[in-house]
Amino acid sequence: MKKLSPERLRTGLLAIFVLSGFAGLIYQSIWTHYLGLFLGHAAYAQALVLAIFMGGMAIGAAWIAHAGQRWRNLIRGYAIIEAVIGVLGLLFHTLFTSVAAFSYDTLIPALGEPWSINLARWLVAAALILPQTILLGMTFPLMSGGLIRRFSGSDGQTLGGLYFTNSIGAAIGALVAVFVLLPTIGLPGAMKVAGVLNFVVAGLAWWLALEPEPEAPVAKVTSTPSDHRLSSNPLLRVVLFSTALSGAASFAYEIIWIRMLSMAVGSTMHAFELMLASFIAGIALGGLWVRKRADQTDSPLRLAGWMQVFMGVAALASLAVYANTFAWVGWLIQGLAKTDAGYGLFNLGTASIAIAIMLPAAFFAGTTLPLFTVALLRNGQGERAIGRVYAWNTLGSIVGVFTAIHLLIPTLGLKLSLCIAALVDMIIGLVLLRMHADSQKHMLRFGMGAALVAVALIIAVRIPFDPMTVASGVFRHGRATLQKADEVVYYRDGKTTSVAAVRSPNGNIQIATNGKTDAAIQMQNDRPAALDEPTMVFLGTLPLAMHSAPERVGVIGFGSGLTTHTLLADPRIKSVDTIEIEPAMIEGARAFGPRVERAYKDPRSHIVIDDAKSYFSGQRSKYDIIISEPSNPWISGVGALFSKEFYEFVPRHLNENGLFVQWIQLYEIDDALVGSILKGLTPAFADYGAWLSNASDLLIVASPKGPLPKVDLASLMANEKVQADLARQGIDHPAQLEFRKIADARILRAIGNIHPEQRVNSDFFPILGLDAPKTRFKSIAADTLLTLPVVNRPLLEALQVGSALPGNTPPPSIQHFTADGLTLRARNIALELRGERQDYSANVLTVQSAMRDCQRPWTENQRRQLAFNLTDLADRTIKYLPPSLLEGVWIKPKWVTCKSMPADMNRALAILEAHSLRDYKSMQLLGEDWINNRPTDNFMARYMDGYAWTGIALNKISKQQWEELPEITNKMEQSSSVSPEFSFFTSITKGLSLEKSSN
Numbered sequence: 001m002k003k004l005s006p007e008r009l010r011t012g013l014l015a016i017f018v019l020s021g022f023a024g025l026i027y028q029s030i031w032t033h034y035l036g037l038f039l040g041h042a043a044y045a046q047a048l049v050l051a052i053f054m055g056g057m058a059i060g061a062a063w064i065a066h067a068g069q070r071w072r073n074l075i076r077g078y079a080i081i082e083a084v085i086g087v088l089g090l091l092f093h094t095l096f097t098s099v100a101a102f103s104y105d106t107l108i109p110a111l112g113e114p115w116s117i118n119l120a121r122w123l124v125a126a127a128l129i130l131p132q133t134i135l136l137g138m139t140f141p142l143m144s145g146g147l148i149r150r151f152s153g154s155d156g157q158t159l160g161g162l163y164f165t166n167s168i169g170a171a172i173g174a175l176v177a178v179f180v181l182l183p184t185i186g187l188p189g190a191m192k193v194a195g196v197l198n199f200v201v202a203g204l205a206w207w208l209a210l211e212p213e214p215e216a217p218v219a220k221v222t223s224t225p226s227d228h229r230l231s232s233n234p235l236l237r238v239v240l241f242s243t244a245l246s247g248a249a250s251f252a253y254e255i256i257w258i259r260m261l262s263m264a265v266g267s268t269m270h271a272f273e274l275m276l277a278s279f280i281a282g283i284a285l286g287g288l289w290v291r292k293r294a295d296q297t298d299s300p301l302r303l304a305g306w307m308q309v310f311m312g313v314a315a316l317a318s319l320a321v322y323a324n325t326f327a328w329v330g331w332l333i334q335g336l337a338k339t340d341a342g343y344g345l346f347n348l349g350t351a352s353i354a355i356a357i358m359l360p361a362a363f364f365a366g367t368t369l370p371l372f373t374v375a376l377l378r379n380g381q382g383e384r385a386i387g388r389v390y391a392w393n394t395l396g397s398i399v400g401v402f403t404a405i406h407l408l409i410p411t412l413g414l415k416l417s418l419c420i421a422a423l424v425d426m427i428i429g430l431v432l433l434r435m436h437a438d439s440q441k442h443m444l445r446f447g448m449g450a451a452l453v454a455v456a457l458i459i460a461v462r463i464p465f466d467p468m469t470v471a472s473g474v475f476r477h478g479r480a481t482l483q484k485a486d487e488v489v490y491y492r493d494g495k496t497t498s499v500a501a502v503r504s505p506n507g508n509i510q511i512a513t514n515g516k517t518d519a520a521i522q523m524q525n526d527r528p529a530a531l532d533e534p535t536m537v538f539l540g541t542l543p544l545a546m547h548s549a550p551e552r553v554g555v556i557g558f559g560s561g562l563t564t565h566t567l568l569a570d571p572r573i574k575s576v577d578t579i580e581i582e583p584a585m586i587e588g589a590r591a592f593g594p595r596v597e598r599a600y601k602d603p604r605s606h607i608v609i610d611d612a613k614s615y616f617s618g619q620r621s622k623y624d625i626i627i628s629e630p631s632n633p634w635i636s637g638v639g640a641l642f643s644k645e646f647y648e649f650v651p652r653h654l655n656e657n658g659l660f661v662q663w664i665q666l667y668e669i670d671d672a673l674v675g676s677i678l679k680g681l682t683p684a685f686a687d688y689g690a691w692l693s694n695a696s697d698l699l700i701v702a703s704p705k706g707p708l709p710k711v712d713l714a715s716l717m718a719n720e721k722v723q724a725d726l727a728r729q730g731i732d733h734p735a736q737l738e739f740r741k742i743a744d745a746r747i748l749r750a751i752g753n754i755h756p757e758q759r760v761n762s763d764f765f766p767i768l769g770l771d772a773p774k775t776r777f778k779s780i781a782a783d784t785l786l787t788l789p790v791v792n793r794p795l796l797e798a799l800q801v802g803s804a805l806p807g808n809t810p811p812p813s814i815q816h817f818t819a820d821g822l823t824l825r826a827r828n829i830a831l832e833l834r835g836e837r838q839d840y841s842a843n844v845l846t847v848q849s850a851m852r853d854c855q856r857p858w859t860e861n862q863r864r865q866l867a868f869n870l871t872d873l874a875d876r877t878i879k880y881l882p883p884s885l886l887e888g889v890w891i892k893p894k895w896v897t898c899k900s901m902p903a904d905m906n907r908a909l910a911i912l913e914a915h916s917l918r919d920y921k922s923m924q925l926l927g928e929d930w931i932n933n934r935p936t937d938n939f940m941a942r943y944m945d946g947y948a949w950t951g952i953a954l955n956k957i958s959k960q961q962w963e964e965l966p967e968i969t970n971k972m973e974q975s976s977s978v979s980p981e982f983s984f985f986t987s988i989t990k991g992l993s994l995e996k997s998s999n
Contacts, residue, residue: 009208010151013075014165016204017143020082021169022176023197024136025280027089027129028053029177029273030190034096035125036637037645037763038103039611051398052126054251056133057140058394064138065387074146075209081138083202088132089195093188093764096128104649108617114610117618121611137394140166141387144373148383149213156294159370159386163287167366171280178273178770186765235379238435239301242428243372243389244396246308249428250365251400252408252421253315254279257358260414263498263515264325265350266475268773269636269766274351275358282359286366294374302436304371308429309449311364312422316460318357319415325353326469326480333478338778346777369393405495410584413493415465419457426453467491471500473515476668476776489591494584501591511560511588518585518631519560521595528814533562534729535663535693536629538737540566541726542691542701543625543659544573545716545737546709552621554579554653556612556628556641561589561596563629564605568598569721575604577623579612613646616653623654627661633677634668634776639768644680644760651684651704659709660685660702667696668776671754671784671987674698676767678752679760682745689801690743692789694816696781700748708745713737730814740817741802742788750991751785784987789819792985793879794950797918798958804882819880826880829873833895834888843869847895854898867939874912874947883917890916904935908944915947920958923951953989965993 031053071077103124111117140162147158181190258275265271297303332349336342369389376385400421408417430450437443467488469481482488482502489509490501497513504510507524510517520530540563544550551574553567558580567576578599580586586607589596599605608615612628628650630641640646642664650660664677681702682688688702701708713734717723723732731737743751761767788796796802805811805823815821831837832844840848846869850862858866877889888894890912907930914922927948935941949972956964969986 006151010147012208013143013147013205014161016201016208017162017165018169019197019201020139020143021166022173023085023089023169023194023201024139024166025170025173025276026177026181026190026194026197027132027136028170029174029276030182030187030194031129033182033187033766034092035128037640038096038100038125038128039121039614051401052129053133053136054247054394054397054401056130056135057137058391058398060134060137060139061141061387061394062137062391063134063387064141065384065391069382069384073209073212074142074149075205075213078139078142078146079202079205079209081135081142082198082205085132085135086195086198086202088135089191089198092128092132092191092195099124099128104613104617108614109620111618114615114618117614118610121614137390140390141383144386145383146209146213148377148386154295156296156300156370156374157291159373160287160289160291160294160367163366163370164284164291167280167284167287171277171284174273174277174280178269182269182766183770186762188764236376236381238432239372239376240388240392242304242308242432243369243393244399245424245428246311246365246368247393247396248400248403249312249315249421249424250362251397252404252417253358253361253365255401255404256409256414256418256421257318257354259409259493259498259514260322260418260470261325261354261357263470264322264329264474265353266773266776267497267514267516267635269769270347270773271350272636274347275354278351278354278358279362281355282362283366285359286363286368287370288366289363290367290370294370297371299436300371300375300378301432302442304368304375305429305432305436306449307364307367307371308425308432309453310429311361311368312424312426312429313452313456314360314364315418315422315425316456318361319418319460319463319465321357323463323465325357326472326474328353329474330478330480333475333777340774340778343774343777409493410495413465414498415463417493419460422460423457426456429453467500470498471502471512471515473512473517475515490588492584492587494582496582497584499582499584499588501588503591509591511585511591513582513585513631516632516635519562519589521560521562521592523593523595529729529816531694531816532560532697534731534816535697535699536560536562537566537725537729538691538693538699538740539563539627539629539661539663540569541713541716541722541737542699542711543627543661544570544722545711545713546701547624547657547659548709550624551575552623552655553577553625553627554612554616554623556626557630558585558589558599558607559629560592561599562592563627564599565596566722566725567625567627568602568604569719569725570716571719573604575606577606577608577615577619579608579610579615581609581611583609612641613649616649619653623658625659625661626650626654629663632665632668632772632776633673633768634772636769639761639766639772640763642677642680642761642768643763643766644684645763647681647684654704656705657709658704660704662700662702664698664700665696666692666698666782666786668779669772669782670775670780671751671782672758673761673768673771673775674782674785675752675755675758676761678748679758680762682749682752687745688748689741689745690748690785691737691740692742692786692817693740695818696786698742698785711738711741729816730812732812733809735806735809736812736820739802739805739819739823740789742785742796744799744801746799746992747788747796747801747988750988750994753991753994754784754987756994786818788988789817790822790879792988793819794915794954795957795985795988798920798954804880804885807882807884822876823880826877827885829877830881830885830889833873833877833893835894843872847873851896851898851901854901858902863937864939867937867943870908870912871943871947874915878912878915881916886916902937904937904940907935908940911944911947911951915951920951920955924955927951950985953985957989957992962993965989969993 107120108117111120144159144162151158177190181193261275294300332346336345373386373389404417408420433446433449437446471488472479472481474480485505487503488500489503492499499513501509501511507527508520508522508530510520512518520532522530550572553573553576555564555576555578558578564576564578567573628641630638633639633642685702685704686706687708688700689708691699693699759765759767811820811824832840846865850866911926914926930948953968969989973986
């Protein structure tokens with residue numbers, strides 16, 4: 001085999017190190033998702049993965065720094081390590097699922113005590129990835145040592161080149177993992193890709209290392225064994241402590257920047273990976289820049305000192321850039337089209353902002369490790385110095401991660417934490433500059449560096465970090481600050497998220513995490529409840545009204561505390577465990593005062609800071625009710641609480657007659673994504689139903705065994721506290737809540753069937769985390785479900801799911817639910833048509849006028865206006881009124897006074913009367929007659945075709961003749977005269993047909 005030239009060999013080894021870095025960051029990214037499932041929060045998982053990633057690499061680097069000196073061919077040793085990493089990567093998914101199942105089913109229930117459970121979770125999580133990270137830690141020292149042995153005399157160029165190639169591969173790997181691999185092959189597939197890449201790297205490295213390296217180069221400075229000991233070598237101590245502190249500061253920057261940027265661009269999976277890639281890219285460019293300069297400088301530590309100073313200054317300067325970030329994001333949100341292309345440009349803008357903030361300081365961070373290593377190599381420390389510097393740097397990184405999350409951010413906040421980290425870097429730099437200020441010129445430069453540090457700190461402290469801006473949620477609506485009249489009554493940077501409570505002039509208080517409002521409550525008694533309130537109240541009320549003897553309840557997500565407060569109004573409840581991951585959320589919700597006081601003061605209320613799955617697993621008794629109200633699914637990590645695996649987990653922790661309640665947003669999400677949730681939920685439960693609490697929040701109540709109990713709200717409302725809670729939402733009659741039921745098990749399964757190509761949302765295929773950020777950006781709504789109580793209420797009646805509000809029950813005094821307002825409008829129109837009101841709307845006057853003037857043929861314009869107004873009035877009334885309130889309107893209409901109307905008009909009125917009577921047989925007969933004998937009046941045909949077709953379909957549905965439904969809906973869709981609103985009807989009926997055929 002022909003021997004490669006030295007230059008080609010060097011290029012080849014650097015190229016495969018790009019692939020190694022690429023695979024390594026796929027591991028880090030995918031491990032974060034895996035451990036997020038196990039630990040229960042993405043922020044904790046990110047921190048733990050970073051810590052274990054760095055810790056394992058430190059262990060591996062430290063060990064190989066000593067053992068590798070005896071190896072004759074370091075590159076082939078590197079190849080073996082890569083192959084072993086590949087094997088572990090291919091086995092990881094199987095190992096994780098087995099260990100997670102054992103932990104939840106056996107280990108955690110056996111431990112019982114919270115402290116022991118938490119310790120076990122962290123130890124298990126560490127054990128899952130530590131072996132691979134130790135091996136990964138060996139790769140850089142092995143490749144570096146092998147190249148330095150083969151190409152001695154250019155240590156700085158070699159180290160800088162390796163740092164650059166590995167880091168640039170890592171940056172690309174972070175992006176490919178979330179934007180390519182996860183959407184196509186999921187977490188298991190991504191792990192396999194990384195494993196295969198390790199084998200490719202191993203094979204290429206083995207082939208390139210045809211010959212063993214020459215003996216390790218002789219040190220340029222004569223040294224004794226004591227020179228390699230930390231206690232007896234001052235230079236070694238300075239370098240190792242400096243690189244450790246520098247690593248700590250760098251990773252504190254990363255954690256803090258990610259938290260800061262999350263408030264501006266949103267806490268999405270895409271945003272996190274873009275930030276991570278920006279940080280790593282800066283490190284890569286720093287390694288590239290320092291390649292030749294490390295060898296050319298006469299004092300690597302002096303140059304490292306300047307790099308440390310500039311790193312700290314750049315970190316402080318990022319605060320000035322960050323102050324403008326919210327305005328830039330607002331411009332993007334307002335200026336970009338709400339399309340797929342617009343979302344792509346938004347991500348590009350997000351990446352640009354992350355680069356502007358992170359890259360300068362990360363660039364200087366990328367220069368320091370090669371410089372520290374070269375300084376030790378020149379001091380005669382030998383190739384062992386590579387592993388030692390790498391190990392100390394990574395150990396420092398662990399300290400930085402945990403110090404930032406558990407100490408600095410919760411106690412000092414994000415801004416001061418960043419300043420502290422920057423100060424650490426600048427002090428390191430000044431110490432190194434002072435140590436090497438061996439001339440007047442260097443002392444002058446040291447003084448200039450000290451002055452630069454002082455000026456930077458003074459300016460940084462004065463840069464505003466305004467809660468009115470950071471709590472604005474600009475990534476949703478484009479406003480870079482809260483309204484001027486708003487007041488931030490609570491703000492804290494917690495361990496996992498930043499929490500703000502904001503009071504508006506109208507009396508509303510809203511609580512937000514990272515700028516995203518999680519709940520709002522109206523605090524003034526003389527004002528109507530906020531839009532979020534019925535959701536939180538009904539989450540508690542519905543299962544209480546359905547369960548015969550609820551005693552123990554678990555609530556996932558504290559939010560405002562109103563759900564817990566509502567549950568505790570029922571004296572049958574003995575305990576409510578509310579599980580929340582962020583302590584600052586509990587503190588912030590105190591701003592709601594008396595509206596949620598039972599959650600804090602009732603002795604039956606137990607607030608638990610933990611992950612829900614872990615906490616439930618550790619409980620020795622089961623729950624009668626479990627309520628899940630996490631944050632929105634587009635937030636990174638939250639999608640796991642809407643996954644197939646979660647819904648399979650929940651029934652195991654419910655009592656025999658237990659109930660599960662799930663909140664699902666129908667805003668900022670589309671039908672397909674809701675279907676991906678329902679495909680995971682519906683197989684795990686025996687029966688379920690769905691209610692809309694307001695205009696866009698879906699509440700699903702599910703029973704794991706047996707049919708869903710009926711809602712007995714009347715008995716529950718005998719309780720004065722419950723009655724008061726419901727009255728606050730405008731509910732004073734049981735029928736008003738029953739009216740909000742929009743689906744039973746058949747319909748929910750049908751909604752899941754509408755998009756058969758959509759995968760189920762799974763822990764290992766996180767559809768929501770990947771796709772929901774796009775639907776949030778595009779402001780899409782799940783229209784099919786939202787139109788059920790509006791366009792498709794006749795379908796609900798045919799399925800006996802729900803009916804119009806009874807005539808003797810007034811609509812609620814607060815119209816949070818869209819159909820409530822439409823019902824009130826329908827009743828007013830009915831009064832007009834019956835002549836029971838003195839004022840008349842324009843369309844009522846039009847049809848009444850036509851009926852008085854029907855002796856002469858109607859003109860074309862009259863026919864058009866009559867057809868339009870007739871069907872418009874029918875659309876506004878028939879769906880929302882029971883037959884008793886349609887008497888004199890469409891049933892024996894009082895306003896029809898003409899005795900000699902055209903035949904087609906009589907046919908149209910007959911169809912509308914059949915729909916009003918819910919006479920399905922007549923609907924079909926009259927509808928078929930209408931379709932088969934088309935009216936000569938084209939206007940009437942165009943506007944009435946929808947009623948004819950739906951009448952036919954509704955009769956088939958009422959008789960459960962599902963096999964005939966697809967043909968009808970296909971013909972209905974092909975009818976160009978059918979109104980677009982009926983497309984929702986056809987989509988649901990198609991889903992029903994598929995659901996019945998699959999059963």
